Amino acid sequence: MIRKRFAYHRPADVTEVIEVLAAEGRDACVLAGGTLVVPELTIGSVQPTAVVDLRSAGLDTIRADGDHLRIGATTTYADLAASEAVAQRAPVLQSLARGITGGPQIRNQGTIGGSACYASPSSDVPAALVALDARLRLVSVRGEREVPAKEFFTGACATLRADDELLSEIAVAYGSAQVRFGYYKLKLCESSWPIATAACAVTVRADGVCTAARLALGGVAAIPVVVPVEDILVGTTIGETELTAVAARAEAAVVTPWSDVLADGTYRRGVAGVVAKRALSRTTLPTPP
Numbered sequence: 001m002i003r004k005r006f007a008y009h010r011p012a013d014v015t016e017v018i019e020v021l022a023a024e025g026r027d028a029c030v031l032a033g034g035t036l037v038v039p040e041l042t043i044g045s046v047q048p049t050a051v052v053d054l055r056s057a058g059l060d061t062i063r064a065d066g067d068h069l070r071i072g073a074t075t076t077y078a079d080l081a082a083s084e085a086v087a088q089r090a091p092v093l094q095s096l097a098r099g100i101t102g103g104p105q106i107r108n109q110g111t112i113g114g115s116a117c118y119a120s121p122s123s124d125v126p127a128a129l130v131a132l133d134a135r136l137r138l139v140s141v142r143g144e145r146e147v148p149a150k151e152f153f154t155g156a157c158a159t160l161r162a163d164d165e166l167l168s169e170i171a172v173a174y175g176s177a178q179v180r181f182g183y184y185k186l187k188l189c190e191s192s193w194p195i196a197t198a199a200c201a202v203t204v205r206a207d208g209v210c211t212a213a214r215l216a217l218g219g220v221a222a223i224p225v226v227v228p229v230e231d232i233l234v235g236t237t238i239g240e241t242e243l244t245a246v247a248a249r250a251e252a253a254v255v256t257p258w259s260d261v262l263a264d265g266t267y268r269r270g271v272a273g274v275v276a277k278r279a280l281s282r283t284t285l286p287t288p289p
Contacts, residue, residue, distance in 0.1 A: 002041045007050040014139060017057050017166050022141045024050040026163040031055075032074050032114030035106055059113070059168060062086060068171045073113025078104075080112065090132060090172045091286050092199050095183040096124045101191060113167045116152070119159050119223075121258045122193040124185065126153050127218025130226060131199035134172045138165040146171070149224075156222040156258070178211075179203050180283035186219075186275050188262060194219045195263045196271050198250070198279035208237045215246070215276060220254045220268040227253045227276060243280055247273030 007024070011017040021028055029048035031037055032055075040046045059072040062083050069089045071080075080086050080097035087094050093112070100107050115125040116136065129136075129149035136147050138161055149170075152160050161167060182200045187193065197218035203211045213233040217225040227250045236242050251273040257265030 002038075004041075004044065004047050006048050008053065009050060010053040010056050012056055012058075014057055014059070014166065014168055017052060017054065018140050018164070020050070020052050021164045021166060024052070028052055028163070030117070030166070032117070033076065033109045033111040034114075035102070035110045036114070036118050036120070054166075064089075065171075067174050069174065071112060071170045071172070073116075073167045073169055074111045075113070077107040077110050077112070081107065088286050089174050090181070091284070092128050092132060092181045092183045092201070093172075095181075096128050096185075096199075099185060100124060101187065101193060112170060116149075116170065117159060117161060117167050119153050119155075119157050120193075121156050121222050122195075122219050122260065122262070124194060124197055124218065127197050127216040127224040128183065128199040129170065130224040131201055131214050131216040132172050133201075133214060134170050136167055137169045137171065138162075139168050140165045144168075150216075150226060153223040178205060180285055182279040182281070182283035184275050184279040184282060186271055193262060196220050196268055196275045198272075198275040200276075200279050200283065202233065202238070202280070202283050204238075210234050210236055210238055215250070215280070217250060217254070217272055217276060219258065220272045221256055221258050225250075225253050225272075238280070243277045246280060247277040249273075250276035 009020045027049040029051050031053045054074050059074040061072040063070050077097035077100045080093050115123050134149040136152050138145050180202045185194045185197045200215040202213045210233045213229050215227040215229050229246050232245045254269040254272045257269040259265040
């Protein structure tokens with residue numbers, strides 16, 4: 001039961017959303033899927049003067065736009081898992097969505113944009129967006145801007161989004177036919193939050209030689225950790241020697257590890273290399289169109 005009264009808005013489009021956010025100010029709470037916000041409202045850890053429900057704002061689309069895949073902020077994990085466009089262009093997000101903790105109920109309700117804006121260190125989404133070099137579109141009555149995912153996350157449950165801004169969509173550039181994607185998540189049990197995640201995008205020529213690589217870790221620090229791996233992988237066919245070197249680099253990259261009730265920072269740093277290595281070992285080509 002939510003005991004504190006607040007104004008409830010359910011805007012019909014993006015224009016109405018940003019007008020409400022501008023009027024309500026910093027005390028407004030944006031509701032996407034509600035899997036995290038509703039429990040907070042129930043226990044009273046957040047007490048907004050207004051709730052802005054995005055479910056009627058038309059932000060649940062996945063569409064191709066030139067050389068980008070554009071994913072609406074209220075697209076659910078279930079939508080990502082079922083999308084052929086995601087399978088063909090950003091299969092990391094499909095792997096992530098199918099393995100979201102909480103089962104069908106959370107996959108049908110939780111949203112990619114809500115997770116990005118909540119920015120929990122243990123969430124699956126932030127590191128995957130960083131590995132994909134995604135860009136997040138923020139709109140307000142003042143205008144709009146696109147922010148690279150690697151800059152969007154600024155701390156534990158903190159982002160660059162201003163109080164009057166709406167995250168409307170996430171843009172992922174199409175990779176070439178040679179881009180392979182990998183994702184791995186470590187957690188205590190099926191129902192627990194992740195302890196550590198790793199997502200990667202690796203470009204490989206027909207002869208098996210790597211020409212580009214991106215790797216990001218989640219859960220191990222307050223914000224996603226970008227692991228510089230191009231100097232290790234580019235120009236190689238990525239064998240055990242390279243994977244071992246990446247594992248060592250990943251562990252070293254976790255300078256200020258995250259601790260919570262699931263695991264302390266020492267453990268998280270210790271498993272960072274293993275998770276990174278497993279994500280790279282699982283790289284696969286996207287599903288052909």
